[in-house]
Amino acid sequence: MDRIPILKLGRALLVTVQVDMHDRLAMALEEDLSEKIVATNARGVLIDISGLEIVDSFMGRMLDNIAAVSRLLDADTVVVGMRPAVAITLVELGLSLTGVKTALNVDRGMALIGTGFGAHDGADDDGVGSEDTDGRVEG
Amino acid sequence: MAVLKDDTLPIRTSEDVVRVRKEVRVQAIAAGFGIVDQTKIITAASELARNTLDYGGGGTARLELVQNGARKGLRLTFEDKGPGIPDLQLALTDGYTTGGGLGLGLSGAKRLSNEFDIHSVVGEGTRITIARWK
Ligand SMILES: Nc1ncnc2c1ncn2[C@@H]1O[C@H](COP(=O)(O)OP(=O)(O)O)[C@@H](O)[C@H]1O
Ligand SMILES: [Mg+2]
Numbered sequence: 001m002d003r004i005p006i007l008k009l010g011r012a013l014l015v016t017v018q019v020d021m022h023d024r025l026a027m028a029l030e031e032d033l034s035e036k037i038v039a040t041n042a043r044g045v046l047i048d049i050s051g052l053e054i055v056d057s058f059m060g061r062m063l064d065n066i067a068a069v070s071r072l073l074d075a076d077t078v079v080v081g082m083r084p085a086v087a088i089t090l091v092e093l094g095l096s097l098t099g100v101k102t103a104l105n106v107d108r109g110m111a112l113i114g115t116g117f118g119a120h121d122g123a124d125d126d127g128v129g130s131e132d133t134d135g136r137v138e139g
Numbered sequence: 140m141a142v143l144k145d146d147t148l149p150i151r152t153s154e155d156v157v158r159v160r161k162e163v164r165v166q167a168i169a170a171g172f173g174i175v176d177q178t179k180i181i182t183a184a185s186e187l188a189r190n191t192l193d194y195g196g197g198g199t200a201r202l203e204l205v206q207n208g209a210r211k212g213l214r215l216t217f218e219d220k221g222p223g224i225p226d227l228q229l230a231l232t233d234g235y236t237t238g239g240g241l242g243l244g245l246s247g248a249k250r251l252s253n254e255f256d257i258h259s260v261v262g263e264g265t266r267i268t269i270a271r272w273k
Contacts (some may be wrong), residue, residue, distance in 0.1 A: 094250070
């Protein structure tokens with residue numbers, strides 16, 4: 001069965017949702033993510049939905065669930081890259097995703113999680129380019 | 140009103156719901172919808188197709204590309220032979236769900252459409268038609 005890849009990015013996990021997910025794939029993602037948060041000690045989860053042309057209430061609930069489970073496991077969830085048309089549609093649908101943080105792109109999402117890069121945590125920084133070191137401090 | 144295209148797709152699995160979304164997108168583009176209108180009608184279709192699957196026990200989605208004078212539009216009909224909806228007003232209330240959902244599918248699909256018609260008979264099934272015009 002297909003799985004959505006989960007990448008480690010500093011002390012966060014990055015999930016890029018590109019395909020039009022069907023239900024089973026979405027459920028599997030929820031499970032995989034919660035296991036991986038614990039296994040990697042991640043402090044945040046970034047879910048990149050810039051590739052999604054719609055978010056319906058099923059997907060919205062999934063994002064809310066992931067955020068709720070992550071919170072219990074001491075990790076923040078940030079949904080990044082929501083398309084403007086998706087945001088407009090979500091509001092009209094009545095789904096405001098109050099439980100999740102959002103950011104315009106992955107860099108800003110990382111800043112929101114406050115993981116920072118480099119300095120204190122070099123060993124965990126696989127996959128992060130050195131060009132990403134400027135201007136990303138928490139607070 | 141002329142019907143330019145008329146397709147009926149089965150809804151039996153969650154993969155079928157994905158297929159309905161894709162086909163609605165193709166038709167929305169054919170109708171000349173901009174990105175926001177496309178997104179709204181695809182999202183509404185996704186909600187209703189999922190209800191057809193989850194509550195109606197499966198059924199069909201009929202996609203019609205229609206033209207009224209100079210205006211093109213999309214008319215979508217979701218039909219099942221499931222248990223029907225006993226209280227339509229309640230089902231259309233934001234947050235009401237019998238299936239552990241968010242209860243926004245019916246009410247949201249209605250808001251996302253220009254026309255919304257629901258016909259449901261307990262023990263016989265449910266038919267919902269929505270339309271959105273360019
Ligand atoms: N096709 C259908 N057949 C029977 N019942 C339905 C159908 N569609 C919706 N319903 C009922 O209406 C309720 C509200 O639907 P909806 O607004 O989509 O919310 P949700 O899917 O989150 O429950 C459902 O919980 C269900 O009880
Ligand atoms: Mg629903």
